[in-house]
Amino acid sequence: MKGVVFTELLDMVEGKFGEDMVEDILDDCELESDGAYTTVGTYDHKEFIKIVTALSKHSEISVKDIVIQYGHHLFFRFNKLMPEFFEGPKSAFEFLESVHNHIHVEVKKLYPDAALPSFKTHRQSSDTLIMIYTSKCPFADFAQGLIQGTADFYKDDIQIKTEDKNSDSEFCRVFTLTKQ
Amino acid sequence: MNKSEEAEKKLSRLKKRIVREKKARAEAEKLLEEKSREIYQLNQKLHEEARLLEATVINAKDGIVITDADFDNDGPKIIYANKAFSHITGYDLDELIGQNPKMLQGVDTDRGVLDNLRESLYSGQSFQAELKNYRKNGIPYWLDIGIVPVKNDDGKVTHFAAIERDITQQKNNQKELKEKKEQAEAANVAKSEFLANMSHEIRTPMNAIMGMTEILNSSDLNKEQKENVEILHNSSRDLLFILNDILDISKIEAGEVKLEYVSFSIKKVLEQSVELFSGMAKEKEIKIDWKINKEIPENIVSDLGRIQQILKNLISNALKFTDKGTIEISAKKEKQSKNNKDIIYVEVKDTGIGIPKEKINQIFEKFMQADASVNRKFGGTGLGLTITQKLVGLMNGEIGVESKEGQGSVFWFTLPLVEASKEDTIINIMPYKQEYNVNKKELSKLHILSVDDHPVNQLFIRKLLKKIGIENVDQAEDGQQALYRLKEKDYDVVLMDCQMPNMDGYQATKTIRKREKITGKHIPIIALTANAMAGDKEKCLKIGMDYYLSKPIRMRDIVSIISNVIINKNSMKS
Numbered sequence: 001m002k003g004v005v006f007t008e009l010l011d012m013v014e015g016k017f018g019e020d021m022v023e024d025i026l027d028d029c030e031l032e033s034d035g036a037y038t039t040v041g042t043y044d045h046k047e048f049i050k051i052v053t054a055l056s057k058h059s060e061i062s063v064k065d066i067v068i069q070y071g072h073h074l075f076f077r078f079n080k081l082m083p084e085f086f087e088g089p090k091s092a093f094e095f096l097e098s099v100h101n102h103i104h105v106e107v108k109k110l111y112p113d114a115a116l117p118s119f120k121t122h123r124q125s126s127d128t129l130i131m132i133y134t135s136k137c138p139f140a141d142f143a144q145g146l147i148q149g150t151a152d153f154y155k156d157d158i159q160i161k162t163e164d165k166n167s168d169s170e171f172c173r174v175f176t177l178t179k180q
Numbered sequence: 181m182n183k184s185e186e187a188e189k190k191l192s193r194l195k196k197r198i199v200r201e202k203k204a205r206a207e208a209e210k211l212l213e214e215k216s217r218e219i220y221q222l223n224q225k226l227h228e229e230a231r232l233l234e235a236t237v238i239n240a241k242d243g244i245v246i247t248d249a250d251f252d253n254d255g256p257k258i259i260y261a262n263k264a265f266s267h268i269t270g271y272d273l274d275e276l277i278g279q280n281p282k283m284l285q286g287v288d289t290d291r292g293v294l295d296n297l298r299e300s301l302y303s304g305q306s307f308q309a310e311l312k313n314y315r316k317n318g319i320p321y322w323l324d325i326g327i328v329p330v331k332n333d334d335g336k337v338t339h340f341a342a343i344e345r346d347i348t349q350q351k352n353n354q355k356e357l358k359e360k361k362e363q364a365e366a367a368n369v370a371k372s373e374f375l376a377n378m379s380h381e382i383r384t385p386m387n388a389i390m391g392m393t394e395i396l397n398s399s400d401l402n403k404e405q406k407e408n409v410e411i412l413h414n415s416s417r418d419l420l421f422i423l424n425d426i427l428d429i430s431k432i433e434a435g436e437v438k439l440e441y442v443s444f445s446i447k448k449v450l451e452q453s454v455e456l457f458s459g460m461a462k463e464k465e466i467k468i469d470w471k472i473n474k475e476i477p478e479n480i481v482s483d484l485g486r487i488q489q490i491l492k493n494l495i496s497n498a499l500k501f502t503d504k505g506t507i508e509i510s511a512k513k514e515k516q517s518k519n520n521k522d523i524i525y526v527e528v529k530d531t532g533i534g535i536p537k538e539k540i541n542q543i544f545e546k547f548m549q550a551d552a553s554v555n556r557k558f559g560g561t562g563l564g565l566t567i568t569q570k571l572v573g574l575m576n577g578e579i580g581v582e583s584k585e586g587q588g589s590v591f592w593f594t595l596p597l598v599e600a601s602k603e604d605t606i607i608n609i610m611p612y613k614q615e616y617n618v619n620k621k622e623l624s625k626l627h628i629l630s631v632d633d634h635p636v637n638q639l640f641i642r643k644l645l646k647k648i649g650i651e652n653v654d655q656a657e658d659g660q661q662a663l664y665r666l667k668e669k670d671y672d673v674v675l676m677d678c679q680m681p682n683m684d685g686y687q688a689t690k691t692i693r694k695r696e697k698i699t700g701k702h703i704p705i706i707a708l709t710a711n712a713m714a715g716d717k718e719k720c721l722k723i724g725m726d727y728y729l730s731k732p733i734r735m736r737d738i739v740s741i742i743s744n745v746i747i748n749k750n751s752m753k754s
């Protein structure tokens with residue numbers, strides 16, 4: 001997993017809970033990297049799980065909620081860090097449709113070692129977008145947070161329904177997004 | 181926790197943090213260094229590739245031009261052109277950049293090609309064509325142009341790259357070549373026309389010579405005179421054969437031979453062909469035989485004259501090279517392996533001297549005989565087999581030979597087998613020799629019109645007919661005169677030469693038959709032609725002549741045909 005996901009996470013923790021929280025949770029975790037993340041480095045994605053689990057213990061917020069919130073937060077950070085991806089799409093649906101075939105494609109060029117999920121999208125009606133997440137990593141909640149972030153960013157009122165379809169080889173979540 | 185303890189804790193956290201940050205920094209620097217190196221190397225590689233590509237594009241001898249793919253506002257515009265492109269078009273680079281390449285088109289640029297070009301480019305497809313464009317100085321040039329769309333990662337066409345080759349010189353060469361070829365073809369046509377004319381010219385007196393020697397031969401001569409006349413006769417016949425072969429091959433090679441399809445009995449053709457050589461075979465004490473498989477239909481559709489010629493050539497060839505034993509001609513039905521179509525397979529098998537292995541592949545080549553000495557011993561032009569092979573080829577057949585030296589040869593050919601339909605008129609194939617009991621008295625009653633423009637021929641025919649007892653012979657010099665004579669008097673038979681001034685034999689026959697549609701009569705017309713070329717016979721019969729005699733006319737032929745006329749006439753009466 002790319003370092004940017006870790007540095008942004010720790011930055012968020014510091015912003016929301018203070019410096020000490022960062023030290024506390026890193027102290028709790030046995031990390032191969034010792035928590036010395038750089039944006040351009042690549043780290044074991046299990047370290048991410050360890051960190052959010054520790055944070056959950058200290059903050060008494062569920063892991064799921066933390067990850068969703070982080071996804072939401074990260075979306076707005078991406079908007080600051082990489083504004084070029086936001087030039088084309090005019091709505092949340094359009095943006096989400098561009099993730100797999102455009103944004104992540106460019107990300108992959110930038111970071112050839114990035115492990116990116118796959119998204120299939122199709123519009124069931126003008127108000128409904130089906131988005132299917134599949135990945136080797138268990139980050140469906142993270143995706144959900146990013147989707148929520150997208151909706152909020154475009155100020156689209158979108159109801160999100162989820163259904164997990166994990167298999168032995170892959171994690172899978174079907175998002176049904178309906179404009180209200 | 182007291183204050184100092186708290187300070188202690190804070191300090192230790194800060195220390196930890198510093199350690200962490202240092203580590204992160206070190207790692208970041210390491211990664212940065214790696215990345216920089218990687219980028220540097222990639223850059224080097226890219227630069228090298230770009231250098232090669234650039235050098236190739238810049239220095240290419242073909243014009244290379246790149247346009248954008250903006251179809252709005254005046255269409256795609258040139259963003260790059262190489263030196264060669266400037267050179268070909270005569271425009272400087274700064275005159276080209278930003279322009280639509282259609283600036284190079286002009287009045288003679290093919291609109292159809294341009295439409296295709298536009299269509300291809302619109303649909304993102306590549307395009308290749310020859311096009312006429314114009315240089316800056318207004319002089320047109322031909323180019324071979326290939327345009328490919330350049331697509332980005334998303335598959336969207338962003339540019340077009342075109343490579344143009346100036347083919348003006350080639351085009352001119354092509355034109356020149358075409359003209360030269362046409363000239364050569366015209367010369368060839370003139371040559372074969374000359375050949376045909378010349379051999380016709382030679383043949384007419386030759387025929388007269390032969391005819392006269394025949395008449396001479398049947399007059400009272402002593403033994404020595406008779407021998408001399410025979411030599412004279414045989415030599416003229418050989419000369420005529422050579423002439424015919426040369427004429428045949430030159431016509432085939434000039435592509436002037438057209439196939440004449442008629443319906444006939446192939447069995448009768450075999451029978452007649454064998455009969456033709458039976459005399460010669462008897463002389464050499466060779467048994468000559470034929471057989472036909474009954475799977476072959478009674479009547480087939482093919483070119484009768486060509487088949488007769490092929491058989492004649494193969495049989496005479498076999499006879500020439502066989503001193504004892506047999507010659508067997510057989511025909512059967514087969515299926516062509518490649519398309520399962522019916523074919524007729526004919527072979528001529530002899531027990532002659534055979535062909536040496538090393539010569540067998542060249543046996544169909546012009547002027548090739550197994551041995552040069554063969555030519556001297558056996559005579560002939562060496563064209564017979566070449567003609568035969570070409571004729572078989574013309575008729576979509578195959579020909580081949582198997583042979584063992586000293587044991588004999590098998591020449592075979594195949595032809596498409598097409599059965600004649602019930603409605604077809606079947607061409608009557610006359611047996612070569614027929615004994616007729618026609619008495620002189622009956623012949624002497626006949627009135628004959630002989631149509632020929634040549635006085636020597638007229639004299640010869642008159643003498644010939646007189647020899648067999650026919651005295652009532654009128655003459656006409658051409659078709660027109662013949663028509664006139666026929667109006668005045670009823671004749672029993674017309675002997676019609678084919679080639680004559682004013683009105684030829686074909687035209688005259690057509691007119692006669694047309695007139696007869698009203699009168700309901702039918703006068704037997706015997707075609708006499710100096711054109712020995714296969715196909716003439718069918719032409720005569722198709723036009724409405726009843727019989728066919730090719731010059732030189734022999735006494736026994738004319739007797740047999742005229743007898744036939746009388747028999748037919750009598751059988752009609754009864």
Ligand code: HEM
Binds near residue numbers: 078082139140
């Ligand atoms: C400008 C927008 C975006 C950028 C620049 C971006 C970039 C990235 C990057 C750098 C990673 C890390 C790859 C790795 O860990 O090796 C990542 C992972 C991921 N991205 Fe995005 N992303 C964007 C938008 C989105 C959106 C809108 C979604 C959800 C719909 C999304 C879903 C994910 C998920 C779920 C992962 C985690 C990897 C996995 O589950 O296998 N991304 N993205």
